[in-house]
Amino acid sequence: MAEPPRTRDPIARLVHALGKLPGIGEKSATRLAFHVLRADSELASELASALLDVKAKVRLCSTCCALTEVDPCTVCTDPGRSDAIVCVVATPQDQLAIERAGAFRGRFHTLHGLIAPLDGVGPDDLRISELVARARSEVEFVIATSPSTEGEATALYLARLLKPLGARVSRIATGVPIGGELEYADRVTLARAIEGRREL
Amino acid sequence: MAEPPRTRDPIARLVHALGKLPGIGEKSATRLAFHVLRADSELASELASALLDVKAKVRLCSTCCALTEVDPCTVCTDPGRSDAIVCVVATPQDQLAIERAGAFRGRFHTLHGLIAPLDGVGPDDLRISELVARARSEVEFVIATSPSTEGEATALYLARLLKPLGARVSRIATGVPIGGELEYADRVTLARAIEGRREL
Numbered sequence: 001m002a003e004p005p006r007t008r009d010p011i012a013r014l015v016h017a018l019g020k021l022p023g024i025g026e027k028s029a030t031r032l033a034f035h036v037l038r039a040d041s042e043l044a045s046e047l048a049s050a051l052l053d054v055k056a057k058v059r060l061c062s063t064c065c066a067l068t069e070v071d072p073c074t075v076c077t078d079p080g081r082s083d084a085i086v087c088v089v090a091t092p093q094d095q096l097a098i099e100r101a102g103a104f105r106g107r108f109h110t111l112h113g114l115i116a117p118l119d120g121v122g123p124d125d126l127r128i129s130e131l132v133a134r135a136r137s138e139v140e141f142v143i144a145t146s147p148s149t150e151g152e153a154t155a156l157y158l159a160r161l162l163k164p165l166g167a168r169v170s171r172i173a174t175g176v177p178i179g180g181e182l183e184y185a186d187r188v189t190l191a192r193a194i195e196g197r198r199e200l
Numbered sequence: 201m202a203e204p205p206r207t208r209d210p211i212a213r214l215v216h217a218l219g220k221l222p223g224i225g226e227k228s229a230t231r232l233a234f235h236v237l238r239a240d241s242e243l244a245s246e247l248a249s250a251l252l253d254v255k256a257k258v259r260l261c262s263t264c265c266a267l268t269e270v271d272p273c274t275v276c277t278d279p280g281r282s283d284a285i286v287c288v289v290a291t292p293q294d295q296l297a298i299e300r301a302g303a304f305r306g307r308f309h310t311l312h313g314l315i316a317p318l319d320g321v322g323p324d325d326l327r328i329s330e331l332v333a334r335a336r337s338e339v340e341f342v343i344a345t346s347p348s349t350e351g352e353a354t355a356l357y358l359a360r361l362l363k364p365l366g367a368r369v370s371r372i373a374t375g376v377p378i379g380g381e382l383e384y385a386d387r388v389t390l391a392r393a394i395e396g397r398r399e400l
Contacts, residue, residue, distance in 0.1 A: 009269060010257045014250040020243055022235050023228070034293055035222050037254060037267060043220055044255045048248035050214040051236060055244045057210045058237060067237060069209060093234055
């Protein structure tokens with residue numbers, strides 16, 4: 001896939017373009033391209049217009065940094081949501097996952113990444129200044145980053161940053177997932193589950 | 201993914217459109233859509249134009265039924281190729297695989313499928329009339345369909361059709377693949393390899 005795409009035929013160009021998507025190698029790209037060729041034209045035109053539309057219309061909310069068509073976004077302007085609690089997530093996908101769970105009715109803030117020094121991602125690469133601008137004493141920030149090394153480090157960093165500004169900072173619970181088998185849970189998860197036990 | 205795509209936001213529309221591609225479920229489609237959002241605009245515009253281009257420019261060669269921009273296609277008009285031998289393949293991908301092997305310098309013919317009564321694909325659904333039109337006594341057709349039930353049935357059907365027209369019909373060899381371990385070859389392949397043995 002090293003040749004310049006302009007010089008090649010339309011099928012090779014499509015294979016090349018599809019191969020730039022993550023997780024799609026040359027074989028999958030070829031399979032997808034031939035599917036597009038066989039399918040009726042609507043599939044190609046619908047996908048093409050959706051691709052252009054998404055780049056033309058979607059931008060970041062100036063308050064919470066979510067992907068949105070309107071600024072501020074509909075979550076930031078929703079009168080049914082509480083201003084007192086802000087859920088801080090790494091990615092728009094994570095916000096989507098929490099929204100789907102339906103258990104949170106506050107606001108959100110998207111960092112667009114996690115602090116990962118090994119990958120060269122520092123605090124300045126994330127939407128942290130926008131988060132700091134939202135810190136007030138009557139606000140609680142729930143740091144909902146994954147319980148991974150980067151997620152934990154980012155949570156710690158944010159707590160140290162936000163607490164001096166008077167805000168309350170909390171962290172989502174870690175433990176054995178619902179429906180998970182205790183027998184198969186890893187040692188760290190089990191240790192956390194015992195550590196974080198709650199009185200019944 | 202059942203809602204009508206028009207009523208939803210651009211991200212949901214893109215996820216929906218990507219989800220129509222084979223082997224891409226809602227989770228993969230979401231991951232791809234967010235990748236497109238993060239990547240620079242060129243990725244989306246290149247892919248969109250490649251999708252539209254391929255449908256606008258690519259059609260079937262009126263001689264060999266290959267996918268092509270010019271009719272007849274460059275393989276049919278290549279003066280360096282022999283007219284005496286025509287390799288009959290099921291799909292454009294199969295032709296590509298044989299071209300990559302670099303061992304064939306004749307013409308091609310693409311059937312666009314295999315006879316598969318269980319899937320409702322009969323001879324009339326394939327590009328067989330175009331193949332028959334090419335049958336002459338000085339031409340050999342090598343049926344290069346896969347050694348599967350459908351591939352074998354299609355080969356047999358074509359042999360019965362083309363031989364009475366005076367054409368020679370042959371079949372690609374089946375046997376243990378190069379680099380394959382005899383120990384792990386299946387029984388049918390081994391039986392075929394012995395049956396099709398060649399003197400050294």
